Amino acid sequence: MLSLIVPTYNERENVRVLYRRTVESLDGEDFEIVFVDDSHDDTPDEIRRLAAEDSRVRLLHRMERGLATAVIDGFKVARGDLLAVIDGDLQHPPEILANLLRVQRETRADLVVPSRYMPGGDPGGLSGLRRLLSLGGRALAHILLRESRATTDPMSGCFVVTRDAASPILGSRPKGFKILLELMVRGDVERTVDVPYAFAVRDSGESKLGWHTQVDYLRQLADLVTVNPDNTRFLLFALIGATGVAVNAALFALMTSGYFDAIPYGTLLASLIASNVALLWNFIWNTTITWRDRVRSDQIWRSALRYIVVAELGSLLTSLVVLVLSGIGAEIKLLDQFIGIVAAVILTYRLNDRWTYLQQEPALQTERSARR
Ligand code: GDD
Numbered sequence: 001m002l003s004l005i006v007p008t009y010n011e012r013e014n015v016r017v018l019y020r021r022t023v024e025s026l027d028g029e030d031f032e033i034v035f036v037d038d039s040h041d042d043t044p045d046e047i048r049r050l051a052a053e054d055s056r057v058r059l060l061h062r063m064e065r066g067l068a069t070a071v072i073d074g075f076k077v078a079r080g081d082l083l084a085v086i087d088g089d090l091q092h093p094p095e096i097l098a099n100l101l102r103v104q105r106e107t108r109a110d111l112v113v114p115s116r117y118m119p120g121g122d123p124g125g126l127s128g129l130r131r132l133l134s135l136g137g138r139a140l141a142h143i144l145l146r147e148s149r150a151t152t153d154p155m156s157g158c159f160v161v162t163r164d165a166a167s168p169i170l171g172s173r174p175k176g177f178k179i180l181l182e183l184m185v186r187g188d189v190e191r192t193v194d195v196p197y198a199f200a201v202r203d204s205g206e207s208k209l210g211w212h213t214q215v216d217y218l219r220q221l222a223d224l225v226t227v228n229p230d231n232t233r234f235l236l237f238a239l240i241g242a243t244g245v246a247v248n249a250a251l252f253a254l255m256t257s258g259y260f261d262a263i264p265y266g267t268l269l270a271s272l273i274a275s276n277v278a279l280l281w282n283f284i285w286n287t288t289i290t291w292r293d294r295v296r297s298d299q300i301w302r303s304a305l306r307y308i309v310v311a312e313l314g315s316l317l318t319s320l321v322v323l324v325l326s327g328i329g330a331e332i333k334l335l336d337q338f339i340g341i342v343a344a345v346i347l348t349y350r351l352n353d354r355w356t357y358l359q360q361e362p363a364l365q366t367e368r369s370a371r372r
């Protein structure tokens with residue numbers, strides 16, 4: 001059975017329409033609709049009327065606020081082995097539900113996400129600024145949380161998930177409202193499939209998500225990034241890399257500023273020194289923080305040597321990207337370099353993780369094999 005969870009907060013004009021369109025879309029399916037309502041208007045009365053007419057409709061009326069907890073509370077009372085979530089304001093057209101179900105059955109996916117951001121999809125219902133924030137938020141999620149890369153729309157408030165995949169998060173009380181991210185990072189999701197759809201314009205009631213939700217979102221990301229050590233490591237690596245850039249630039253500025261007139265530093269020498277001090281700076285922090293659990297003091301020189309090789313490969317890749325981009329006529333040179341740097345950060349992270357700081361055999365084992 002499918003349990004469709006509908007979080008509602010002051011959606012009196014929308015619930016009946018949503019009900020009608022949902023029932024039509026799910027015609028022939030075994031399903032229930034669980035409204036999780038925190039409203040202050042008469043939305044719950046409207047839902048009660050629906051429940052009286054159709055026993056498949058249930059109401060969970062709460063005395064608190066919070067979109068994510070509403071969805072989780074809905075999951076808890078749901079009776080289905082398959083769970084779905086949809087907004088109560090019709091921005092997710094209920095007609096997509098039938099298709100989501102069909103795809104779930106065909107692919108046996110743990111998670112099916114309707115996506116605005118794939119060929120055939122349309123984020124149309126979002127206004128200019130909201131769209132920008134949505135895209136920025138999406139990019140941030142994709143950068144920080146590798147699990148989120150399984151979908152093109154990790155900010156979606158609509159999805160279908162198996163109860164088994166969702167069960168690990170039933171005990172949590174997420175800080176933010178992006179329940180899908182919570183699910184992908186903390187849940188037991190192995191196979192995710194995207195289905196394109198067009199996000200609709202809200203025509204009744206108003207959005208409940210204001211500026212504080214942006215801050216909540218960042219806090220939720222910060223919270224989720226610590227769940228998987230791989231994600232934490234990449235964040236630390238990127239942050240340390242950014243401080244390295246600052247060290248590099250500051251040193252270069254200092255050495256070319258005229259203070260050091262007495263010493264015959266050429267610009268080239270200043271650049272060389274600044275780059276190498278920054279490299280050392282990064283190596284020290286990455287060794288003592290990012291990969292501290294993998295470092296063995298007797299192998300520090302080998303790690304250092306490998307670190308330098310990797311860094312050189314990174315700068316080579318940056319130059320290569322710039323060469324290619326300027327070759328195909330990309331005009332903004334600083335942007336070319338920036339894209340090159342992003343590529344290099346990803347490459348060097350991978351290489352450092354799998355080679356420079358490769359988990360060494362525990363000392364004990366080496367001793368034993370030596371004795372044999
Ligand atoms: N129960 C409950 N409690 N429901 C809530 C609450 C709450 O505190 N806050 C909002 N809702 C309900 C709304 O009534 C609506 O049905 C749904 O959650 C989404 O809220 P909106 O206010 O319409 O959010 P939005 O349109 O700005 O954001 C939507 O798009 C985002 C992606 O761009 C939502 O679908 C988000 O979940 C989605 O991430």
Ligand code: MN
Binds near residue numbers: 091202207
């Ligand atoms: Mn909405």
